[in-house]
Amino acid sequence: xxxxxxxxxxxxxxxxxxxxxxxxxxxxxxxxxxxxxxxxxxxxxxxxxxxxxxxxxxxxxxxxxxxxxxxxxxxxxxxxxxxxxxxxxxxxxxxxxxxxxxxxxxxxxxxxxxxxxxxxxxxxxxxxxxxxxxxxxxxxxxx
Amino acid sequence: xxxxxxxxxxxxxxxxxxxxxxxxxxxxxxxxxxxxxxxxxxxxxxxxxxxxxxxxxxxxxxxxxxxxxxxxxxxxxxxxxxxxxxxxxxxxxxxxxxxxxxxxxxxxxxxxxxxxxxxxxxxxxxxxxxxxxxxxxxxxxxxxxxxxxxxxxxxxxxxxxxxxxxxxxxxxxxxxxxxxxxxxxxxxxxxxxxx
Numbered sequence: 519x520x521x522x523x524x525x526x527x528x529x530x531x532x533x534x535x536x537x538x539x540x541x542x543x544x545x546x547x548x549x550x551x552x553x554x555x556x557x558x559x560x561x562x563x564x565x566x567x568x569x570x571x572x573x574x575x576x577x578x579x580x581x582x583x584x585x586x587x588x589x590x591x592x593x594x595x596x597x598x599x600x601x602x603x604x605x606x607x608x609x610x611x612x613x614x615x616x617x618x619x620x621x622x623x624x625x626x627x628x629x630x631x632x633x634x635x636x637x638x639x640x641x642x643x644x645x646x647x648x649x650x651x652x653x654x655x656x657x658x659x660x661x
Numbered sequence: 662x663x664x665x666x667x668x669x670x671x672x673x674x675x676x677x678x679x680x681x682x683x684x685x686x687x688x689x690x691x692x693x694x695x696x697x698x699x700x701x702x703x704x705x706x707x708x709x710x711x712x713x714x715x716x717x718x719x720x721x722x723x724x725x726x727x728x729x730x731x732x733x734x735x736x737x738x739x740x741x742x743x744x745x746x747x748x749x750x751x752x753x754x755x756x757x758x759x760x761x762x763x764x765x766x767x768x769x770x771x772x773x774x775x776x777x778x779x780x781x782x783x784x785x786x787x788x789x790x791x792x793x794x795x796x797x798x799x800x801x802x803x804x805x806x807x808x809x810x811x812x813x814x815x816x817x818x819x820x821x822x823x824x825x826x827x828x829x830x831x832x833x834x835x836x837x838x839x840x841x842x843x844x845x846x847x848x849x850x851x852x853x854x855x856x
Contacts, residue, residue: 535701537723539741541852549854551736551743555690570727570736571717571757572688572701572825573798573817591796591820641740658740660701660722 533557534620536640536659540609543652548608560599560614567606578602578613610649619644620659665778666788669806671767679710680761680812681836682829684717691822707829709762713749714843717758728845729758735845744847745854757802757817760790779803785813 539551552575553568561582567575576589578599585602587594596602603611618625619632619642629648636642640659646652684707689700703722709715712731719725724739734752736745749763764770774790781787785805792799798819805814811834815827847853 539743546854573819574821574823
């Protein structure tokens with residue numbers, strides 16, 4: 519039978535803001551932390567990344583079939599949000615699943631294990647065991 | 662003589678070797694049609710010691726510290742339990758903090774920024790600093806001085822149109838600040854990322 523999750527449903531316009539950090543084991547170059555604003559849905563949305571002092575680092579946006587990154591005065595296009603995030607951060611981060619995780623839905627993502635137990639405190643963590651190197655994603659939502 | 666913003670900046674860079682102030686920072690998202698403008702307010706303390714040491718300690722709404730010890734720029738986010746360390750030379754040149762804290766004199770500033778006096782506003786004298794690097798993250802930085810070149814405000818407009826206004830209060834000019842204020846030791850258990 520059809521898996522309901524695959525049915526096309528337009529999730530309501532979401533908006534989250536806070537800070538996120540990716541800690542990649544023995545690959546400091548890929549580790550980073552940034553302020554963020556995530557809005558829209560996995561299908562169509564935007565992720566803005568900020569410096570600690572409030573400047574905008576990059577704005578990633580996507581819609582069905584394409585994704586764009588604006589940074590350093592340039593706009594670059596990609597065919598998917600995952601390809602875009604890999605280019606922007608040098609690492610694999612499941613942005614689509616992030617919408618579900620932040621909404622409290624523990625969507626499964628191959629190679630990732632999410633911990634939503636502290637969502638009430640605005641905290642979400644996820645551990646990536648595949649692809650290697652292993653990495654920890656930590657998200658803190660602003661109250 | 663009625664010093665304009667540029668003279669205030671020159672006096673400030675020359676005579677104010679160290680400083681401390683409380684800050685309130687309001688970051689406002691760029692106006693986009695169909696979207697309400699959102700703004701976030703944070704507060705904390707700012708200290709600096711020329712030639713290239715400063716620190717921003719954010720207290721509300723979350724704990725974060727940015728410390729420049731002269732060589733390394735340390736960023737610590739308590740909630741994320743992560744410390745990021747970058748070489749100051751790599752990062753500092755065209756960041757607003759460099760304007761206030763680290764430039765030894767105006768000429769050094771003018772290596773990275775075109776400086777221009779701007780009309781008085783809100784009772785302050787202003788200078789507009791436009792980065793010379795074209796594809797940077799900043800459109801311009803406006804520095805506001807109260808009479809007598811006391812630093813009062815820093816307005817940062819980034820290349821996406823996001824505006825960050827930092828207002829300083831309880832400003833102390835040339836306080837003697839302990840050296841360890843500008844040293845950073847990663848807390849035990851925090852992940853340290855060197856880039």
